[in-house]
Amino acid sequence: MKPFRIGEYEVWSVIEREGPLRPPAVMFPTSDPERAAELLAIMPATVWSPTTGILYNTYQSFVLRSPRRTIVIDTCVGDNKARPPHFNYPKKSWLDGFSTNRLNLDGVDLVINTHLHVDHCGWNTRLVNARWVPTFAKARYFMVGPEYDYWRDQTAQGFELPGRIWTDSALPLVTTGRAELVPVDAQITQDISLLPTPGHTPGHVCVLLRSQGEQAIFVGDLMHHPVQCWEPDWSSCFCVDPARAAATRRRFFEEYADTNAVIVPEHFPYPTAGRIKTHGRAFSWEFI
Numbered sequence: 001m002k003p004f005r006i007g008e009y010e011v012w013s014v015i016e017r018e019g020p021l022r023p024p025a026v027m028f029p030t031s032d033p034e035r036a037a038e039l040l041a042i043m044p045a046t047v048w049s050p051t052t053g054i055l056y057n058t059y060q061s062f063v064l065r066s067p068r069r070t071i072v073i074d075t076c077v078g079d080n081k082a083r084p085p086h087f088n089y090p091k092k093s094w095l096d097g098f099s100t101n102r103l104n105l106d107g108v109d110l111v112i113n114t115h116l117h118v119d120h121c122g123w124n125t126r127l128v129n130a131r132w133v134p135t136f137a138k139a140r141y142f143m144v145g146p147e148y149d150y151w152r153d154q155t156a157q158g159f160e161l162p163g164r165i166w167t168d169s170a171l172p173l174v175t176t177g178r179a180e181l182v183p184v185d186a187q188i189t190q191d192i193s194l195l196p197t198p199g200h201t202p203g204h205v206c207v208l209l210r211s212q213g214e215q216a217i218f219v220g221d222l223m224h225h226p227v228q229c230w231e232p233d234w235s236s237c238f239c240v241d242p243a244r245a246a247a248t249r250r251r252f253f254e255e256y257a258d259t260n261a262v263i264v265p266e267h268f269p270y271p272t273a274g275r276i277k278t279h280g281r282a283f284s285w286e287f288i
């Protein structure tokens, strides 16, 4: 992501993977192929491949640093976890991003998960001597209670992949008292609060950062690609409740379009952050 400032906070990202991932018809099962082609034709080649038609998709963690604290939002896929093969790409670049002179893992004070999908909570923990321990050794972690409970129940019902994610990346932090389970609209600090945005997952939240009259909203998987501004009803193939996700997205767009809010979706490629504008009866996206 292209770094930016919100009030007294510097904001940047640490990337785990980037590049082409899925065609529109797979990513958005209800999308219309002709409409998708028409929209992509007006978009820069940084968000899709004009030769293959495949959408670009970045996995990144956001770092927010003020003079008082350092916060990480979402923790990508992680390492040494029993995941499907396509998640087993090299993870060194993410670790290297946290070992620069501006940052180190032990310097992080707070970690917030927008939701508990595989690509948003993996580095919550890492494997040390056959145990899952906090990757950010000195941080307080914040997860949303209803989200945690949903994946706990899925695990109890035998859903294998979410079960493993919950078991290795959420449960160990809660049982050791390192994670707080908070309400969907929790105030985390004076500057940071949660905004419930259910649909993609039942307890999905956005993270609002407000400082000195400016605001940024880290929207997790509320949206996966800029085409969804023009077509808010296109929910991703990963949405637990696609209709609810679409309604939530439209409501969010209506509230934040044409405001000063900088919108930060985890999966948008460089420069990642942008603003939502009204565009006829739908919306458009402008990178900052």
Ligand SMILES: [Zn+2]
Pocket: 117, 119, 120, 220, 221, 266, 267
């Ligand atoms: Zn995601």
